[in-house]
Amino acid sequence: MYFWNSYPFVRLTIVLILGIVCFDQFPFIWNTPIQILSTGILLLSISTLISHRYGFYKLRYLNGILAVAIVFYFGGTLTQFNYRAYSQNHYTNIQSKISGFSGTISSPVNERTNHFRYDFELDQVIASDSMINSSGKIHLYVRKDSATTLLKYGDHLIIAGSYYEIPGPDNPSEFNYKSYLERQGIYGHSFVRSDQLRITLNDPPNLFLNLAFNLRNSATQTIDQHIPSKRENGIAKALLLGIKDHLDNDVKKAYSSAGAMHVLAVSGLHVGIIYLLIQLLFGKLRKSGKWGKRLFGLISVLIIWFYATLTGLSPSVLRAATMFSLVAVSQATAREGNIYNTLGFAAFILLLFDPYLIYSVGFQLSFAAVIGIVYLQPKIYRLIDFRNFFLDKAWAITCVSIAAQLATFPLSAYYFHQFPSYFLVSNLIVIPSSFLMLVGGVFMLIIDPIVPIIGHIVGVVLHKFIWVLNEIISYVHILPNSLIEWIFMDKISLIFIYLCVISMISGLHFKSFKTIITSGIFGLLIISWNLLSNEKQSTENELVLYEISGKTVIDHIQGHDATLYVDDYKEEELELLDFQINPHRLSRHLRPIKETISTLRNQYFERKEAITSGQIAGKRIIIFDSTTFHLAFKNPIESDLIIINNGSVKSLKWLNENFPSKQVVIGNKNSVYYSNKMKVQAAELGLSIHSLKDDGALRINLAENMKEERTYMPAQLIK
Incomplete structure (x- = not known):
């Protein structure tokens, strides 16, 4: 019952987050935020005064409810003040x-x-x-x-x-x-x-930010001077400064497949290494009384924020620096018993400055990983006892990796749809290596302006070290099944999985059978939700016309099968098609396009002069690709769908008389001028047309007789 009493900032942060999320979904609740907040604070003050002065201690429940309501509403109000509409001259x-x-x-x-x-x-x-x-x-x-x-x-x-x-x-x-x-x-x-x-x-x-950016520019020049090769230079800048501009796609893919991508993003791991180094160098101060602890805390905060300044104060570093600064302060004040409350306080402070941080993938992964490491790593570590020093340290690093992956896997699957198979092997190498590279790199940046020859020697050694690590990561990347891809998880499944895991851990921790049963219920809900999603997908039958510049792309989705029809494509264009189409395929539990792609020049389509015609799912489709002579036909040619490309049709009136169709689409191979011209003609004739460039992709439900769904609107000029 009194479990939450030890975690006030965890409670406050959860309620604050709920307020932020609810504002995004139901902004009308915050029509008069100042008045409602003022009223809530006034009621809480009166209730607290009465309960203390007159001994009505039962009012403490009302006080608690009012306090929660105020923090909840404050979260939404904070978000509203950060929203653009609040500023009239925006x-x-x-x-x-x-x-x-x-x-x-x-x-x-x-x-x-x-x-x-x-x-x-x-x-x-x-x-x-x-x-x-x-x-x-x-x-x-x-x-x-x-x-x-x-x-x-x-x-x-x-x-x-x-x-x-x-x-x-x-x-x-x-x-x-x-x-x-x-x-x-x-x-x-x-x-x-x-x-x-x-x-x-x-x-x-901001003079402080100006100093930070100047320091980072100076550090960039030092790295360029001592680490000249492109690949290693990009890794060094990403590792030390968080600059990813010079990383090529091959390096990113290799590190992602090996489960080592966190090395290339300056965040909690890097600041944690800096804090570990501080403990190794100044840890004895914590044992020298109250003033020694305070001095240790001051040194820790100064060094952490010096490193944060060196990296240009990126958002990920600010999060990590705030978190570890609070940990250092709590240790300096001898209040290091409740790390969860410290993490809750760090999250609360960060959200006060930027409420939309809650939607940041880095923010979510950082706190999930730290909580997982803090809670799960000691329990996993105690499962096996190694007496050999090196085996024990290797097991400790492995436990950190396992704990972090367990805590972040649902989020990683939701956002990135992949899982690195060899993360345990790679992290045994990457975590110690990142410690050495970070320490060596920071030392190089500090010593180079003072003693250039030492800076150069350290740079040469660091260059070779990074090269060796890259070769190891590249080898892990080419191992069979190094990366499990095509994992789909929607928001409902994500929420249910975390509720299931948290309930199970809570049940085991507090030995509560009811909580374990609750975890089982959430597990059943996950299974039921996925079964319902699969059942719904099995009844789908639709055409999707994608908005892809210069291409005619039609996807026929029927149940769990799909075929993609493209007018023409080159092998190097597949990556762009993957990027724009596969997210929809994945969300529908369908195969990637590479396994199901076909051209519009197949047995189902025939090209005659300026017209390509054919059938998909029994629906007749006509594509105009080049200029027609607009001859009058004795018998109109009916179709279910017409796609106009390359400005080939000059008159919609002629088209409607000679090629009557249930749906006319202005394709991706037309100019903006032509699209606008056709819209004017359509309005004059009372016809309905869909421009892929202006209106986005078109989804046609074949079960409802070519019904159109327009849900994707591009941007217009801000006037």
Whole structure:
């Protein structure tokens, strides 16, 4: 009954998270947040006063309910204040046509294939030949060319051009990049050339961040100097500074298959290594009385935040630095008994600054991994007792890996749909290696400006060490079945799995048979939910026309079978098709497209002149690929679906008279001008058409006679 009394911040954080999530789903509850919060605090104050002054101790239950309600509502209110609509001068609320804007670079450069990307804080926009004060952050893409120079944090720019809303997903189950950026406060982007912008001054808005970015730039130059080869250079920058711009896809795939991807993202593992090094160097201070503990805590916090500053204060490092700083402070004050409450406090503080962190994959994985390691690792470690020192240390590292994987597997399956088979083997090598590389790398960055020759020697050794690790990881990657892919888990299954696991652990910990039974019920719910999903899928029969630039792509899904029809494709284009189509295939428990792909030039389709026609699932489909002469036919040719490509049809009236169809689609091979022109004609004739570029993918339920579903809307110009 009193179990939760020892975990106040765990309770508060859970309630705060519920408030944040509920605001996203039911924002209308927060119509008058200040008034409701004020009323709640007033009622709690009165109730607390009465219960203490007059001894009505039964009111403590009411006090508890009121406190929970206030924290819950505060979570939603906090989210509302961070939402763009709360600011009246936010750029998304400006309705006029934009011809220019100004603002400040608020991040270091992120190098892309053809552009340099920056976070850009707007301060004014030019609309209707007047300057309007504005606020909000966009992504600014500056095209790479011979005249492009790198911009610096704090550069104030005046830009000729406009910005656009970030497009949402055009295809079903595709990654929602728009939502991802909105939760970081970014609602628009702008693509410009170097001749469209002018730097007026450099005035960093935050001197501490400016110092952090300058330190990271200096560290980057040191790494470039001592680790010249491209692959090892990219690994060193990712490992030491969290810069992933220079990692190629082969390296990412190899580390992902080996279960070592966490090494390439500066986060909890790296800050944990720094904290472990602090304990090795200054641990004796904790045994020298109260002031020794306090000095240890101060040194720990200073070194942790120095490293965080060196890496540029990325969000993942800020999370880890906050977490380990609180652990260090709790140890310094001799209050190290309740690590869970410390973690709860860290999460609470982080969410106060950014409530949308709860949706961050890194945030979720970090806390899940730490909780799993703290609770499960000691219990797994005690299962086997090795007397040999080296075997014991290897077993301890293995236990850390097992605990972290057990805690994070449901999240990893939900987000990444894969599982590394050899994670135990690779982490036996990667975790000790990352310790040595991180310590050696930080030492190189510190000593190089002081004694360059030592910095160079350390750099050479580090270069060779990283090369050896890369070769080992590459070998693990090519082992048979190194990566189990195509794992699907939806939100309902994810929630049920964690409830099942938490109930089982709680039942065993507290020896509660009822809680174990509850875990079994959740397990049955997982099975039932998946059986229902499979049963529903078995009755599906639909066509999906995907929005893929320059392609006609039709997916016929019937039950658990699917066939993808593509007009034409090259082998190197399969990766793009995978990225845009496979998420939908996976969500429907279907096979990947590589196993089911076919062309529209097969036994089911025939091409005559400018027209390709054929049947899928008994439905007649006609595709216009090149200009027709718009002749009048004696007998109209009926079809179920017409796809128009390459601006081949000039008159919808002619099309409707000679090729009557239940559904007309403007395909992916048309210009925006043509699509708009056809929409005007359709409106005049009272016809219904679907433009894949404008309206996104089209799903047609064959069981309901070619019924159209339009659910994917692209972005429009933010005026």
